[in-house]
Structures are given as C-alpha cells and as structure tokens.
Amino acid sequence: MHDIRALRADPAAFDADLARRGIAPVAQKLVSWDEERRLALTALQEKQARRKALAREIGALKRTGEDSSALEAEAITLRSDMEHLELRVADLEGQSNEVLASLPNRLDPSVPEGPDETANVIQHVWGTPPDFSFTARQHFELGEALGLMDFGTASKLSGARFVVLRGALARLARALGQFMLDQHTDENGYEETQVPVLVNDAAMYGTDKLPKFADQSFRTEDGRWLIPTAEVPLTASVAGDILDAATLPRRMTALSQCFRSEAGSAGRDVRGMLRQHQFEKVEMVSVTTPEESEAEHERMTRCAESILEKLGVAYRRVLLCAGDTGFGAAKTFDLEAWLPGQAAWREISSCSNTRDFQARRMNARFRPQGGGAPVFVHTLNGSGLAVGRTLIAVMENGQNEDGSITVPEVLRPYMGGLAKIG
Template identity: 90%
Template sequence: MHDIRALRADPAAFDADLARRGLEPVAQKLLSWDEERRQAQTALQEKQARRKALAREIGTLKRTGGDSAALEAEGTTLRESMEELERRVTDLEGQTATLLATLPNRLDPTVPDGPDESANVVQHVWGTQPDFAFTARQHFELGEALGQMDFATAGKLSGARFVVLRGALARLARALGQFMLDLHVDHHGYTETQVPVLVNDAAMYGTDKLPKFADQSFRTEDGRWLIPTAEVPLTASVSGDILDGKTLPLRMTALSQCFRSEAGSAGRDVRGMLRQHQFEKVEMVSVTTPEDSDAEHERMTRCAETVLEKLGIPYRRVLLCAGDTGFGAAKTFDLEAWLPGQGAWREISSCSNTRDFQARRMNARFRPQQGEAPVFVHTLNGSGLAVGRTLIAVMENGQNEDGSITVPEVLRPYMGGLERISA
C-alpha cells in the first residue's frame, strides 16, 4: 500500500515510478479524490459542531418554554446533509483504497529501466558449467529412465502439472529440503517455523497477493486460500503488531507445500517439474528496520547463493529491471541455475525487498525506542530455495553418461551415504 502523503508531496515522482513499470499516471485522479474527501470531512466536522450547538439551544428553549420548532427543523436538515457527506466520504475512501490496492510498489532508484526480462542485468556468475562428453538430458528424461519420476500416474491422480517421485529421487527431494532448513537455521540465523498452508483474505491481501494474484491462487469452498508461498503466513504473522525495535531483525524460514494455479502460463514448461501446481519451497522472510533493509536484502540473497554453492550448482545473480520486477517488490535479485539439459539459465530463487509496502497493507510497525511513535517495518522475502527446481538442477548437473545421478557430497548424510542414484 502507498502513503498518500508521499503522493501529495511529489505526485510527478509517483507517476514517474508507475511509468517505469509501463503504467498510466494516476496521481491527479487520486489527489482529486483526496481533496474532495478532505473537503467533505471538513464540512462534516463543521456540521457536527453546529448540530451540537443546536442540541444545546433546543434544550435551553424547551426548559424555558420557548418555541424550538425552527431549530428542530434545521437539525433534521442538518442530519440529512451529514448522512450524505458521510456516504460521500466513505465512497471516496473506498475508491481510493481500491485503486491504491492495484498499484505496484515504487521501485528502488537502482533498478534498471526496461520493459521485460531482456533488460535484466547480470550481477555476477558463480561456478563452472559441466562439460559433458555426451549429450546432456533434461531432468524428466533422466527421472523417467530411472523409473523414479512418474508424470503419467500424477496425471491420472490429479491432472497436468503434478508429479509422483519414488525411491531415491523422492529421498533426494526430502534431503534437499532438510539440508536447506539446517543451513538457514544453524548457520544463517533463521528461526525454523511450521506454518498453515490455508490462510484468510487478510493474510493474502497484507502480503500483496490480493487482489492482484487471485487468479493465480487456489481458493477453498470455505473462502480460505492455499498459500502460493510460505512468505504469506510468515510475513503476515506480524500483521497488526507493534514490535519492539530491539527484537529486529526477525528472520524466519519454513519448508512448506506451495500451490499455484499457473493462470496465464498455458503452454509454458509443460514437460517436467519446472512449473507445477503443487511444489515444495524453503522460504526466508525478514522483518527489519528501514535503515537496515538494504543490507538485509544483500544478506538474504547471499544465504540463497550459499545453498547453490554448497550443492556445486553454477548460478548467476540477476538484478531485475523495472518491467520484470514483481508487483510488491521495490527491488529483486533472481538467482538463475544452469540447467545443462535445457542449455539455459532458469530461475531458482527470487529475493525481494518490499520496503514498507506490505507493512502498510497489514499495519505492521515497530517502536524504535520506548515512548517513540511506531514506524512501519520493512519486510523481505526470498526462496532459499525452491526444492523442485533445485532437484532439477542437481539432476541435470550431476548426470552421468549411463543415466545415473551423482549425489552432491553435502546431501549424502541425508541419503544414508548414497553417492549415486541409478535405475
């Protein structure tokens, strides 16, 4: 959510930020509604004062036997006028809130201009792409040949964009989630958290998933939502709170099932596990002060990079341009893993600083010092990592000519010492 006071202070800058995202200007419309609302509120306050005065005058006349009919008639007219003003104020507040809820976050000045992912900027590259003496296969070719990745049975059970994993591949997926959690908790200072996968409207709205992404989420018949990411319950856990500044930053992590309807992605990545309706992800969320959020963003991104480095997966960090930065983010780093089977870099993590955008929507604040006024927190979120996509990267980078998969050393303790997955 946006601060209307910032819009009043510099409407041109507000519209300029929207233009960077390819959106039309809205400042004049919002300021017009804001001015009309404030005028209506002022008129309402004046009429409320007059109504109180009338009540006193009518009371005095009745006690002294005077005629109060004219004043009572004025009071009736006044009440009707006040009701109309109240309706107008409510309507204007609703119009403003509805429009503001559809507007994306303002971009950090360091975000590069550009309409789409073609303008993203590679920050650095880590690792060496494997040089196989054979033609690299994609993960689904490897998994199906092993007899441990079954899309046909998943389709029979649930339809397209689901998978059944079996045997060592199922264990490898479990090992990845456990390894990531242990790394973030034991070495990166995050608190492990188990969260519900069903949340209410307020949690989805507060984390900017509603109304923008309603069509990309699954809703239950009782009106709750299956979470698209654990970012939603982790971040919304501080909604409505006034935190003690001494407790910040809060760093939370969770391994959860995630659910996305993938609306608008028809025909994209239809083979394999890259784009699923149900998947696992280790999420990182930080709640911090405005002055520390930029450093926290860098720290969070490094935590995600460390996972890839320990797994030995080549990756690159990409700063997203204006046209590719997500709705709620002020700035985003994507980590893209090298997939030899595809011969392409594919997103495996996205780490975003939302500044106070989510905090305003869910009224999450902190008190810097005892007795000081509360201030909105800054919230950050990042994948640390998406388990399914990491499984793909491990399989494709660790493949051997005979179709077996070499298990990364850091995962072998989680795999009972297994070094290679074979048919």
C-alpha cells in the first residue's frame, strides 16, 4: 500500500515512478478524492460539534419550559447531513483504497529501465558450467530413465503439472530441503519456523497477493487460501504488531509446500518439474528497519547464493528491470542456475525488498529505540531455495554419460553416504 501523504506531497513523482512500470497517471484522481474526503471530514466534525451544542441548548430550553422546536428541527437536518457526509467519506475511502491496492510498489532508483526480462542486468556470474563430452539430458529424461521420476502416475492422481518422486530422488529432494534449512539456521542466523499452508484473506492481502494474484492461487471451499509461498504466513506473522526495535532484524525461514495455479502459463515448461502446481521451497523472510533494509537485501541474496556455491552449481545474479520486477517489490535480485539439459540459465531464487509496502497493508510497525511514534517496518523475502528447481539443477549438473547422477558432497551425509544415484 502507498502512503497517501507522500503521494499528496509530490504527485508528479508518484506518477513518474509508476510510469516506469507502464502504468498511466493516477495521482491527480487520488489527490482529488483525498481533498474531497478531508473536506467532508472537516464538515462532518463541524456538524458533530454543532449537534452537541444544540443538544445542550435544547436541554436548557426544555428545562425552562421554552420553545425548542426550531432547534430540534435544525438537529434533525444536521443528523441527515451527517449521515450523508459519513456515507460520502466511506465511499471516497473505498474508492481510494481500491485503486491504491491495485497499484504496485514504487521502484528503487537503481532498478534499470526496460519492458521485460530482456532488459535485466547481470550483476555477476559464479562458477563455470560443466563441459560434458556427451549430449546433456534434461532432468525428466534422467529421472524417467532411472525409474525415479513418475509423471504418468502423478497425472493419474492429480492431472498435469504434478510429479511423483521415488527412491533416491525422493531422498535427494528431502536432503536438499534439510541441507538448506541447516545452512540458514546454523550459518545464516534465520529462525526455523513451521507455518500453516492455509491462510485467510488478511494474510494474503497484507503480503500483496490479493487482489492482484487471486487467479494464480488456490482457494478452499471455506474461503482459505493455499499459500503460494511461505512468505505469506512468515511475513503476516507480524501483522498488526508494534515490534521492539531491539528485536530487529527478525529473520525467519521455513520449508513448506507451495501451491500455484500457474494461470497464464499454458504451454510454458510443460514437460518436467520446472513449473508445478505443488512444490517445496525454503523461504527466507526478514523484518527490519528502513535504515537496514538495503543491507539486509544484500545479505539475504548472499545467503541464497551460498547454497548454490556449496552445491557447486554455476549461477548468475540478475537485477530485474522495471518491467520485470514483481508487484510488491521495490527491487529484486534473481539467481539463475545453469541447466545443462536446456543449455540455459533458469531462475532458482528471487530475493526482493518490498520496503514498507507490505507493512502498510498489514499495519506492521516498530517503536524506535530513541522513542517517538511507531514506524512501519521494512519486509524482505527470498527463496533459499526452491527445492524442486534445485533438484533439477543438481541432477542436470551432476549427470554422467551412463545416466547416473553424482550427489554433491555436501548432500551425502543427508543421503546415508550415497555418492551416486543410478
């Protein structure tokens, strides 16, 4: 959500920021509604004061037996005027909030211009893609040949965009999730958290998933939502709170099932595990002060990068351009892993700073150590990492000519010492 006071102070700058995302000017309309709302509130307060004064005057007249009919008629008119003003204020607030809720976050000045992913900027590259002496296979070719990745049974059970993993591949997926959690808790200072995968409207709205992404989420018959990522319950856990500044930054991580309808992705990544309705992900969430959020963004991204480095998977960090930055983010770094089977870099993590955009929607604040009024926190979220996509990267980068898969050394303790699958 946006600060209407900041918009009112510089509407041209607000429109200029949204124009970077290809959004038409809206500031003048919002300022006009806000001015009318404030005028209506002032008039309402004046009429409320007059009505209280009338009540006293009418009471005094009645006590002395004098005629109070004229004042009583005025009071009836005032009551009608007040009801009209209350409805108008509510209507203006509703209109304004509806528009504000539909507008994405303002971008950081460092975000490059551009309409789509073609304008994203590579920040750095780590590692060297493997140079195989054979034709690299994609993960689903490897998994199906081993008899450990079963899309047919998953389709029979649930339809398209699901998978059944068996044996050593199922254990490898479990090992990845455990390894990531251990790294984030033991090395990176995140608190391990188990969260519900069913949440209410308020949690989805507060983390900017509603109303924008309703068509990309699954909803139950009782009105709850299956989480698209653990970002939702982790971040929403501070909704409505006033935190002690001494407890910040608050860093949380969770391994959870995630659910996405993948609306609008028909025909994209149809084969394999890249785009699933149900998948596992280790999520990182930070809640911090405005002064520390930029440094926290870099720290969080490095935490995700360190997982790939320990797995020995080549990756690159990419700064997303204006047209590719997500709705709630002010700035986003994507990590793209090299997939030899596709001979392409594919997203495996996305780390975003939302600044106070989510905090305003969920009214999450902290009390400064030096005293003063509560201030909105800054919230950040990042994949650390998507388990299924990391499984793909490990399989494709660790493949051998005979179709077997070499298990990264850091995962072998989680695999009972197994060094090779197949």
